[in-house]
Amino acid sequence: MTGENRRVDASRTPDVVPPPPAPPASRARRLAAPALTLAAAVSAFAYVGAVDPNEPGHYPVCPLFRLTGILCPGCGGLRSAHAFAQGDLITAFGANALAVAGYFAFAGFLALWLVRAVRGGPAPRIVLRAPYWWAIGAVALAFAVVRNLSFGSALAP
Numbered sequence: 001m002t003g004e005n006r007r008v009d010a011s012r013t014p015d016v017v018p019p020p021p022a023p024p025a026s027r028a029r030r031l032a033a034p035a036l037t038l039a040a041a042v043s044a045f046a047y048v049g050a051v052d053p054n055e056p057g058h059y060p061v062c063p064l065f066r067l068t069g070i071l072c073p074g075c076g077g078l079r080s081a082h083a084f085a086q087g088d089l090i091t092a093f094g095a096n097a098l099a100v101a102g103y104f105a106f107a108g109f110l111a112l113w114l115v116r117a118v119r120g121g122p123a124p125r126i127v128l129r130a131p132y133w134w135a136i137g138a139v140a141l142a143f144a145v146v147r148n149l150s151f152g153s154a155l156a157p
Contacts, residue, residue: 027117027118027120030117030118030120031114031117031118033113033117033123034110034113034114034117034123035114037110037113038110038114041106041110044081045081045084045085046085048078048081048082048085049081049082049085049086052082053078053079053081053082054079054082059078062074062075070144070148071144071147071148071156071157072144073098073140073141073143073144074096074099075096075157076095076096076099076156076157077095077096077099079091079095079096079157080092080093080095080096080099080100080157081099081103083095084100084103094154094157095157096157097143097155098139098140098143109124109126112124143155
């Protein structure tokens with residue numbers, strides 16, 4: 001094949017026509033995942049709100065606390081969720097401040113997801129670089145250490 005023929009062959013377009021783009025998903029289909037996530041979160045908070053974790057025997061004890069007596073960052077989370085579901089934010093914050101911050105962060109993420117689903121936009125993604133994940137871990141570790149020391153007893157459940 002000469003150089004001239006190669007140029008002619010390279011310029012030919014294929015006879016295959018690409019398929020048309022898929023139609024956009026319906027609003028109900030876009031809302032399914034965030035709505036089901038919201039329903040699951042509301043159901044979980046309703047259950048914890050109805051079944052008091054302050055009464056013994058309803059929920060398991062934290063294994064780290066049972067074995068060592070050390071409060072982990074999640075200790076008091078169920079009591080916090082119970083108070084949060086009851087609308088008592090001060091008690092919820094006193095039981096586990098880190099959990100309350102997580103509830104609000106989750107609520108914000110879910111609200112953003114619902115708004116984007118209604119408008120037809122992409123689902124939000126949590127994309128953090130490694131230093132931010134390390135910072136979140138350091139905050140959780142500092143929270144756990146401080147709440148186990150005598151001067152941080154106000155953070156203990």
